[in-house]
Amino acid sequence: MVTSNSSDAPDDLQLAQAGDSRAFARIVGLHAKTMWLSARALCRDEHEAEDLAQETFVEAWKSLSRFDGRCQITTWLFGILRHRFLKSRRKPRPLPSSDDVECANPRASAALSPEKQAQQSEDAERLRHLLHELSDQHRVILELRFLAGATLEEIATLIDCPLGTVKSRLHHALEKLRRARFAVNLFDDHGESQASD
Amino acid sequence: MTDKPESCDAWQTQLSWLAAEALPESEAAALRQHLTECPGCAARRQQLVSLADDLSRLSPRAEELNAIQDRLIAKTMSAIDLAGPSRDVIPGRCMVAWRWLVGGIVATAVSIGVLWFGFRASETPGPDRSVAERQSGGGDLELARPTLRAYAIAFARSNESLDSLLQVHGEQMALSSPGRRPFLLEEFP
Numbered sequence: 536m537v538t539s540n541s542s543d544a545p546d547d548l549q550l551a552q553a554g555d556s557r558a559f560a561r562i563v564g565l566h567a568k569t570m571w572l573s574a575r576a577l578c579r580d581e582h583e584a585e586d587l588a589q590e591t592f593v594e595a596w597k598s599l600s601r602f603d604g605r606c607q608i609t610t611w612l613f614g615i616l617r618h619r620f621l622k623s624r625r626k627p628r629p630l631p632s633s634d635d636v637e638c639a640n641p642r643a644s645a646a647l648s649p650e651k652q653a654q655q656s657e658d659a660e661r662l663r664h665l666l667h668e669l670s671d672q673h674r675v676i677l678e679l680r681f682l683a684g685a686t687l688e689e690i691a692t693l694i695d696c697p698l699g700t701v702k703s704r705l706h707h708a709l710e711k712l713r714r715a716r717f718a719v720n721l722f723d724d725h726g727e728s729q730a731s732d
Numbered sequence: 733m734t735d736k737p738e739s740c741d742a743w744q745t746q747l748s749w750l751a752a753e754a755l756p757e758s759e760a761a762a763l764r765q766h767l768t769e770c771p772g773c774a775a776r777r778q779q780l781v782s783l784a785d786d787l788s789r790l791s792p793r794a795e796e797l798n799a800i801q802d803r804l805i806a807k808t809m810s811a812i813d814l815a816g817p818s819r820d821v822i823p824g825r826c827m828v829a830w831r832w833l834v835g836g837i838v839a840t841a842v843s844i845g846v847l848w849f850g851f852r853a854s855e856t857p858g859p860d861r862s863v864a865e866r867q868s869g870g871g872d873l874e875l876a877r878p879t880l881r882a883y884a885i886a887f888a889r890s891n892e893s894l895d896s897l898l899q900v901h902g903e904q905m906a907l908s909s910p911g912r913r914p915f916l917l918e919e920f921p
Contacts, residue, residue, distance in 0.1 A: 556812055563808050567801040572791065585800065585807075592808040655789075662786050680752055681787035687754050706748035712787075713779050 548608065552600050559599070563592050566612055569683050573613065573693060576678035577620050587623060591616045613685070613693045665715045673708035680705060739766075740773055747773060751780035878904070 550558035570591055574584035594615050595602075602611050666674055675694060679685040687705070691698045746763045749755040755763065767774045791797070878901040886897040 556809065559812070560805055560809050563805050564801060567804040568797045571797075571800050571804060585804065588804055589807045589811065592804070593811045596808075596812050658786065659790060662783075663790055666787070666790070677787060680754070681784060682791045687752075702745070702749065702754070705752055705754070706745045709748040709751060709780060709783065710744070713776075713783055716783055716786075717779050 548602075548604075551596075552602070556596075559596055562608070566609060567592075569609065569685065570612060570616060572683035573679055573685060574616060574620070576675050576683060577616075577693070578623070583623070587616065587619055590619045594619065609685075610689050610692050613689050617693050617695060662712075662716065665712055668715070669708060669711060672704060673711065676701060676704045677708050677712070740770060743770075743773055744776075747777050747780055750777065751784045753784075 547558040547561045551562060567588065570588040571584055574587040574591070575581055578584055578587060591612060595612055602608065666677060669677070672694075676690060679690045679693060680687070685693065687698060687701050690696075691701045694701070696704075743763055743766055746755055746759055750760060750763060767777060792800075878897075882897060883894070886893040
């Protein structure tokens with residue numbers, strides 16, 4: 536799902552800026568999944584992610600006329616999402632339980648046999664476990680890129696890091712996960728020494 | 733694969749970015765060329781691409797995402813309806829201007845009221861003050877009360893003025909406490 540929502544629907548945008556809430560609803564529909572997945576990557580809680588995404592859209596509606604189109608609307612929404620997330624972190628809240636951070640079931644393929652599906656489900660569970668064993672800064676980058684489909688520039692906006700840092704973290708996060716996933720023997724592995732960030 | 737070709741070190745980060753579909757095409761072409769010549773890097777690339785695919789599959793099912801999308805639209809639109817029109821569209825700007833205008837008018841009115849009452853309070857003479865003012869003959873407010881300043885002013889003017897002031901203040905004392913002789917007469921018989 537490495538796709539980026541880059542279609543900003545300029546007509547809807549103009550209508551929404553003129554106060555048309557229906558046009559804004561279409562914009563929300565276009566970006567809802569990305570915003571929710573990104574919010575979930577940040578806060579690790581599905582319910583909180585939904586609230587966060589909703590707050591982001593409401594805030595966007597309130598200040599829509601200030602959006603000047605110099606960046607993509609997704610990038611602008613990510614900026615708002617980040618602001619809302621940081622604001623929500625200032626309030627004391629219980630830490631998410633392990634149930635909260637579990638992802639939903641992986642997408643099942645109807646074409647696969649039950650055995651294959653079971654195998655795939657087991658693999659996904661193991662990968663999810665490995666992903667959550669990564670540091671937060673690595674996990675967030677991978678979730679934003681591969682689950683939410685955010686571009687590296689959008690990720691940089693969302694986590695307020697230079698693009699170079701995002702690229703570096705992406706490489707190290709993938710490398711750590713690859714080593715864990717494929718149980719790479721460091722002495723047999725060709726190419727590099729232990730990756731670190 | 734125990735050999736470690738020096739030329740491969742430079743490609744490792746690009747391999748990760750290629751798997752994440754974040755490598756510019758200009759760099760991707762050179763990397764693909766290297767991959768055709770290096771089985772080690774090609775194997776690593778295969779692992780990274782497989783990993784990227786598996787990560788993408790951790791996303792919730794399409795039906796779940798669609799349900800979340802619908803809920804988000806409904807909740808957002810409901811919140812927007814409650815919040816009213818966008819803050820910065822033209823009616824909103826007018827509303828903000830009106831708020832500032834009304835606030836300014838109220839603040840000005842309160843300030844004028846406070847100043848007016850303060851002025852009135854300082855202008856309104858009390859009963860003793862009016863007597864002293866009337867009897868001292870000068871209409872001089874500073875002489876209306878028996879203060880050191882009042883006596884200093886009267887002393888500077890003339891002896892008559894001082895006598896008059898003593899007289900006035902003595903009468904004030906007599907008026908305020910009828911059974912008692914004026915202190916000034918007691919002290920300066």
